[in-house]
Amino acid sequence: MFPEQMYTIIPGALDEATCDRLINSFGDELDDGGLVQGQSASHIRRSKITWFNESQEPVVTRCITDMVAEANRNVFDFSLSEFAEDAQIACYSGDQRGHYDWHSDVGASDIARRRKLTLVIQLSEPDQYEGGLLQLNPGGHIIDAPMERGTAILFPSFVLHRVAPTTAGLRYSLTQWVHGTPFR
């Protein structure tokens, strides 16, 4: 797989009304976000997170499932079996310099080692925050993810990525991991 094939961008994955609804339904329930191994360290990650499942958001879950299936067919061709974790909503606040340092989503725990694909959807309008750029480093050079609201970014979960410090406003994102037999 060449670095330029290491991610795919899907504009308009969710419409504005759905982004608003997710922020309004879940934005008040956020707790401090942990790390891949379930540890927490605010110098590595400072954000608030919560989770939703298929029964809470059947339409969004359907949309994500279809998008993942198509991207996997066209781009990744990984062996995927399920969503073993609920979808995550994260909020990075300018007041707290919200960020998430360079990391891979594949970890040592039973679930984190089965993460194969990471899907991130930008829920906030770019003019609602400053900084907060999602960046990928798939092969020695840094790629800035598009900030447009509703856009999905999909990449193998082992690819290094970060959220740069948010310096003003609030940035909301949705993350869904897709699981299967561990990479080997």
Ligand SMILES: O=C(O)CCC(=O)C(=O)O
């Ligand atoms: O919020 C984002 O854009 C990325 C979140 C992330 O990398 C994670 O939760 O592992």
Ligand SMILES: [Fe+2]
């Ligand atoms: Fe991540």
